[in-house]
Amino acid sequence: MTALIGKRFVELEQQLAGLEAGVTQRQSPLTGSMMNYLDPEQLLNWSVKVTSLLERVGPEASSQLRMFVEAEKPKSMDSAFDRFKRMKAVFLAVKEDFEGGYLVSYRSLVQAEVFTSELDQAREQLSSGYKTPAAVIAGIVLETKLRDMCTALGIPLGKLDKMNADLAKAQAYNSTQQKRITAIAGVRNSAAHGKPEEFTPADVQGMIDDVERFLAAHP
Structure with a gap:
């Protein structure tokens, strides 16, 4: 954004x-x-x-x-x-x-702190051997961010895949990032539907890292 x-x-x-x-x-x-x-x-x-x-x-x-x-x-x-x-x-x-970064809203600052806290929680879950809840938490953080970006750009809210496609079309980010978000969504969906055999702890770690990088690139 x-x-x-x-x-x-x-x-x-x-x-x-x-x-x-x-x-x-x-x-x-x-x-x-x-x-x-x-x-x-x-x-x-x-x-x-x-x-x-x-x-x-x-x-x-x-x-x-x-x-x-x-x-x-x-x-x-x-x-x-x-x-x-x-x-x-x-x-x-x-x-x-x-x-210069001087037009930053209080809401944005609070939201950034919340996202950081939730990603830290996801890391703790993963380090304790709970890869499924870790993936779900990271997925929620990503989806919440995409919803905020859609709202700011006047894009209708919808499922994660649809918002991802619409944001890429609006040039909020490039096709490479769009593909990475699609991959993240795949891990999140597997976790949400109780299919832990479809992803590994390394997949979840990469997912958390990617979400963190995405938030840093789109404050």
């Missing part, structure tokens, strides 16, 4: 540069002097995309979203270029905060 949002920030910064490159000089109908002209429709198009992105970031970016909306509002004798300069300043500041 974080990687996808970061990618969108980069795309919108590139579009911002395109807007700036398209600024031309025109004569003001009011003063007769030359002024910077920016197509208002192109600015609106970019603004809608930025607003949507900040809404997706979540409550932790609510104050920045308000500032962006305020920057967009026309002021006396404003041109589209004047609004653009204010919006650009807010957008770049938010992008910097995001890339």
